[in-house]
Amino acid sequence: MTGEEIAEERRSLHGYLVCIDRSICVGFEDCATEMPGAFRLDDEGIATFDAPESVDATILLGACAACPVDAIRVLDGDGRQIVP
Ligand code: SF4
Numbered sequence: 599m600t601g602e603e604i605a606e607e608r609r610s611l612h613g614y615l616v617c618i619d620r621s622i623c624v625g626f627e628d629c630a631t632e633m634p635g636a637f638r639l640d641d642e643g644i645a646t647f648d649a650p651e652s653v654d655a656t657i658l659l660g661a662c663a664a665c666p667v668d669a670i671r672v673l674d675g676d677g678r679q680i681v682p
Pocket residue numbers: 622623624625626627628629630637644645664665666667668669670
């Protein structure tokens with residue numbers, strides 16, 4: 599596994615590509631608490647995916663936008679960044 603794979607987790611969800619930059623995340627947990635279900639903190643206190651397939655797109659995008667340090671990026675189907 600490369601450093602890049604460890605630092606960034608990506609998943610395709612609801613037609614978006616959601617990327618967590620784990621090297622930026624500082625564990626404030628806003629993404630997990632403001633819109634629960636999409637993200638959680640792992641054993642290191644860094645954000646990871648929880649069950650994002652189970653939340654609707656509005657909640658998912660809200661959770662992504664809640665990050666105060668812009669550790670979560672969202673690209674739309676055309677590759678345009680819509681969050682942050
Ligand atoms: S809100 Fe941002 S900094 Fe806080 S846990 Fe989520 S990704 Fe990390």
